[in-house]
Amino acid sequence: MKRRDFLKIAGALSLAGCAGTVPSKARVVIVGGGFGGATAAKYIRKWAPAVDVVLVERESAFVSCPISNLVLAGYSSMPEISQDYDGLRRHGVQVVRDEAIAVDAAKKTVRLARGGDIAYERLIVSPGIDFSFAEIEGYEAAMQAGRVLHAWKAGEQTVALRRQLEDLRDGGVVVLSIPLAPYRCPPGPYERASMIAAYLKQAKPRSKLLVLDANPDVTSKGALFKKAWADLYKGTLEYRGNAKAVAIDARSMTVKLEVEDVRGDVLNVVPPQRAGNIAQSAGLITHNNRWCDVDWRSMESRKVPGVHVLGDATLSAPLMPKSASMANNHAKIAAAAIIEQLSGRAPQSDTQILNTCYSFVSQKEAIRVSSVHRWDAKDGTLKPVAGAGGVSAARSEAEGTFAWNWARTIWADTLA
Numbered sequence: 216m217k218r219r220d221f222l223k224i225a226g227a228l229s230l231a232g233c234a235g236t237v238p239s240k241a242r243v244v245i246v247g248g249g250f251g252g253a254t255a256a257k258y259i260r261k262w263a264p265a266v267d268v269v270l271v272e273r274e275s276a277f278v279s280c281p282i283s284n285l286v287l288a289g290y291s292s293m294p295e296i297s298q299d300y301d302g303l304r305r306h307g308v309q310v311v312r313d314e315a316i317a318v319d320a321a322k323k324t325v326r327l328a329r330g331g332d333i334a335y336e337r338l339i340v341s342p343g344i345d346f347s348f349a350e351i352e353g354y355e356a357a358m359q360a361g362r363v364l365h366a367w368k369a370g371e372q373t374v375a376l377r378r379q380l381e382d383l384r385d386g387g388v389v390v391l392s393i394p395l396a397p398y399r400c401p402p403g404p405y406e407r408a409s410m411i412a413a414y415l416k417q418a419k420p421r422s423k424l425l426v427l428d429a430n431p432d433v434t435s436k437g438a439l440f441k442k443a444w445a446d447l448y449k450g451t452l453e454y455r456g457n458a459k460a461v462a463i464d465a466r467s468m469t470v471k472l473e474v475e476d477v478r479g480d481v482l483n484v485v486p487p488q489r490a491g492n493i494a495q496s497a498g499l500i501t502h503n504n505r506w507c508d509v510d511w512r513s514m515e516s517r518k519v520p521g522v523h524v525l526g527d528a529t530l531s532a533p534l535m536p537k538s539a540s541m542a543n544n545h546a547k548i549a550a551a552a553i554i555e556q557l558s559g560r561a562p563q564s565d566t567q568i569l570n571t572c573y574s575f576v577s578q579k580e581a582i583r584v585s586s587v588h589r590w591d592a593k594d595g596t597l598k599p600v601a602g603a604g605g606v607s608a609a610r611s612e613a614e615g616t617f618a619w620n621w622a623r624t625i626w627a628d629t630l631a
């Protein structure tokens with residue numbers, strides 16, 4: 216975001232705060248303390264301290280998906296990608312460890328799993344993704360038996376997948392299956408392929424990684440990933456496009472594609488995704504039973520007034536990735552808009568946000584893609600700005616340093 220754009224928002228917000236027009240008892244409830252929800256909680260408190268902010272999060276700690284692929288290779292660790300919510304508490308956010316199970320938009324209440332309702336003036340829902348397991352026959356049974364993992368929500372499955380890679384015999388086969396786009400983090404599966412291949416090359420040199428992509432080709436930074444694979448992982452990593460997983464046979468450790476069966480010793484199958492369950496039960500989903508359409512000037516649901524949806528759960532604007540970078544920006548749009556709305560004013564309409572996604576291709580080298588998205592009044596959506604952004608010229612250790620700096624900066628911006 217350019218400085219003048221930030222100042223426009225900052226100016227409007229300080230007006231809202233100074234004028235004291237936000238009702239002193241106004242309460243915003245936020246469901247989900249990931250990149251979207253935690254950032255929104257912090258920025259509403261920072262920009263309008265009179266607003267009561269309650270964050271409902273079912274986990275005790277935040278675990279970052281960005282950098283979690285490095286944990287699989289042994290280049291990072293779970294403590295390094297995990298944080299508690301004390302930073303938000305220091306901003307005056309009330310953090311409630313519970314699961315939101317229903318929303319009554321007419322009464323403006325959120326029901327909690329442990330019992331009780333919380334009333335809100337404005338609600339933010341940032342639940343991330345849940346999985347459409349049923350689209351891959353046998354998936355859930357295989358997962359329950361510990362025979363297949365997705366590790367597409369960082370946490371215990373990340374630890375389990377790392378352990379499976381460590382336990383793999385030298386000469387074994389790892390299968391990584393990628394769903395059709397759109398899914399969380401377009402370059403994420405290809406970064407994972409690079410990290411697993413790096414580990415195999417170093418620790419189990421006779422082993423192989425087979426990447427089965429339901430998409431016809433690598434969906435993000437394709438030329439850069441493929442060059443890295445050819446230069447670094449020839450003989451270790453094999454990539455196949457148009458290879459959609461339709462079933463899993465846990466007993467024979469087989470992933471069934473439309474035309475053939477592929478056997479592996481470790482099965483990392485990333486299933487198709489949709490907005491998190493609470494978005495479904497709150498009636499926020501508008502498209503293909505999967506995603507929630509929003510007004511990009513406020514992030515307010517186009518279906519349920521008074522409820523704002525952030526992050527991966529949204530129906531993406533054109534060429535907008537589902538990324539931590541975007542969720543963090545969505546949160547700032549929503550925080551600014553909600554403060555305006557609580558003050559009886561319309562949200563600003565000149566929204567402009569920036570996305571940057573880094574991917575590691577080896578322990579130290581990374582590649583980057585970035586884009587700028589600006590409100591287009593004619594089409595009523597955010598659109599990529601022509602000529603802004605682009606991809607790295609080549610993989611480099613300098614990009615690797617930037618990638619680590621990006622991660623530490625966004626963790627601090629979200630939680631500290």
Ligand SMILES: Cc1cc2nc3c(=O)[nH]c(=O)nc-3n(C[C@H](O)[C@H](O)[C@H](O)COP(=O)(O)OP(=O)(O)OC[C@H]3O[C@@H](n4cnc5c(N)ncnc54)[C@H](O)[C@@H]3O)c2cc1C
Pocket residue numbers: 246247248249250251252271272273274279280281282283284313314315316341342343344366367368369399400403407491492493525526527528537538539540541542571572573574
């Ligand atoms: C392997 C991998 C690598 C990635 N790398 C990058 C990267 O390098 N750069 C990048 O920008 N993005 C990256 N991403 C994408 C990024 O992680 C997501 O886009 C981002 O987390 C989305 O934020 P969110 O707030 O929508 O969801 P999340 O961050 O997943 O947060 C959702 C939160 O809501 C909570 N929750 C859900 N439902 C409820 C409920 N009913 N009640 C209470 N709590 C609830 C969950 O516990 C969770 O804490 C990566 C993703 C993966 C999987």
